Amino acid sequence: MPKYNAYLIDLDGTIYHGKQPIPAAKRFIERLQTAKIPYLFVTNNSTKTAKDVADNLTINHGIKTTVDQVYTSAMATADYVKGLTDDGQKVYLIGEAGLKDALENAGIDLVPADEANVVVMGLDRHFTYQKLKEATFAIARGAKFIATNADTNLPSEEGMLPGAGSLVAALKTATGVEPTIIAKPEAPIMEGALAKLNHPDRPVMVGDNYNTDILAGIKNGLDTLLVYTGVSKPAEVAKEVNQPTDFVANFDEWSVE
Known part of the structure; x- marks a missing residue:
């Protein structure tokens, strides 16, 4: 049985750098797809629609993505406002x-x-x-x-x-x-993302930024996986009281099984 049965995954710095792909990230997503493990791309960016994000991943990075696999801070904001x-x-x-x-x-x-x-x-x-x-x-x-x-x-x-x-x-x-x-590391986007994944019992939050992605997991009771391909650096994270559950230099070091 896989350690985690759902992945919440950051985008910029984690899956790509702007327009530049991260090849190991593409291989990581392909392993999730092969293992049939659900995942959701969770981004603080509110300027793009889910279709924009899905098209960018599919067309520019070779990661086939549907709008149902994207959850933006804009979508989380709409869910929050609607729930007032x-x-x-x-x-x-x-x-x-x-x-x-x-x-x-x-x-x-x-x-x-x-x-x-x-x-x-x-x-x-x-x-x-x-x-x-x-x-x-x-x-x-x-x-x-x-x-x-x-x-x-x-x-x-x-x-x-x-x-x-x-x-x-x-x-x-x-x-x-x-x-x-609304957005990471705060609760509303995490609650909305977990609801979109039908409240999995073994989810993990994945990202490159300790202060947004990893704290989002820690503050909301999720395991975390920090990948050192973006914002946070090992020497900085080592000083933090609350450490990520796991960390890798790149996704080729991570098994989804």
């Missing part, structure tokens, strides 16, 4: 296509800021002072403040770009209100 106990959630959105698509697909109303009872914020590369002002006023009137993720930076071929967390920090400063964070 108040009726008639009306959302003022600061974010891009992936987040807009997820909210609309969940049947959530997107409205101007002066009609909103929820402000949802993700990465928005067209962020403006006007959006900041409108969101600030909405939260001051009592709207809930929900952020897809608090990632301060995200890797790119140009270098470390400002992430959603840098924009969230501006709105948090302007309002004095702590947002509900």
Whole structure:
């Protein structure tokens, strides 16, 4: 019997580096497919739709992926908002296509800021002072403040770009209100991902970043597998009180059986 019967797997730094494939990661996914072990790609990125993510994996990295094998912070945010106990959630959105698509697909109303009872914020590369002002006023009137993720930076071929967390920090400063964070390492995205996998009894969280992927597993009671192909480095992780369950230099060192 395999040690784990479901895998939650990060993407950038774990399965690929931007546009660059990680060959050992492709072989790892192929071993999961052969063993018929369910897995779900779980990403903090809210800008891409599940189809965008699946197409990128399939076309650009040779990893055949369906939309049902993808769970983004945008999808987790939509699930969370839909599950709020108040009726008639009306959302003022600061974010891009992936987040807009997820909210609309969940049947959530997107409205101007002066009609909103929820402000949802993700990465928005067209962020403006006007959006900041409108969101600030909405939260001051009592709207809930929900952020897809608090990632301060995200890797790119140009270098470390400002992430959603840098924009969230501006709105948090302007309002004095702590947002509900959806993405790794927080609980909402993990709860949503496990539900999507039908609550497996032996899941593992896999990723390259101790502070998001591995802490997500630790904080939510999952075993963890840290792969040293991305953000975190062995010397840094060795200093942490809470260690990953397992770690590998690359996925060729890992057996799924």
